[in-house]
Amino acid sequence: RPGSDSIIPDNRCFLESGGSAEIFFVSEDQPVGAVIGTLRIYGDPSERGGNIVLRLKELDSPVRIIPGTKNLTLTRRLDKE
Structure with a gap:
């Protein structure tokens, strides 16, 4: 049990x-x-020096987060069918 002065990340x-x-x-x-x-x-x-780590939950997503940025990029062509 954390004490009153403990920091919870x-x-x-x-x-x-x-x-x-x-x-x-x-x-x-x-x-x-x-x-x-x-x-x-x-x-x-x-x-x-960053203070957050970004990653997607879906491993087979057609997008990915460019490491070290907040940008999303396509990993494969999109097809609505």
């Missing part, structure tokens, strides 16, 4: 808007590697 990221989700609309004709959006969150994800 908080590894959550918070959206600048105060919401709980970011929504991006992406055209199917965007090329692989295109940056499709930037996460508007508090914190610094830079690899040196």
Whole structure:
């Protein structure tokens, strides 16, 4: 049980808007590697000196977070079918 002077680490990221989700609309004709959006969150994800780590829960997602940034990029072509 933590004492009253213990610090409990908080590894959550918070959206600048105060919401709980970011929504991006992406055209199917965007090329692989295109940056499709930037996460508007508090914190610094830079690899040196950053105070947050960003990763996606879905391993097979068609997007990824560019390491050290808040940018999302396409990993494969999108197809709505």
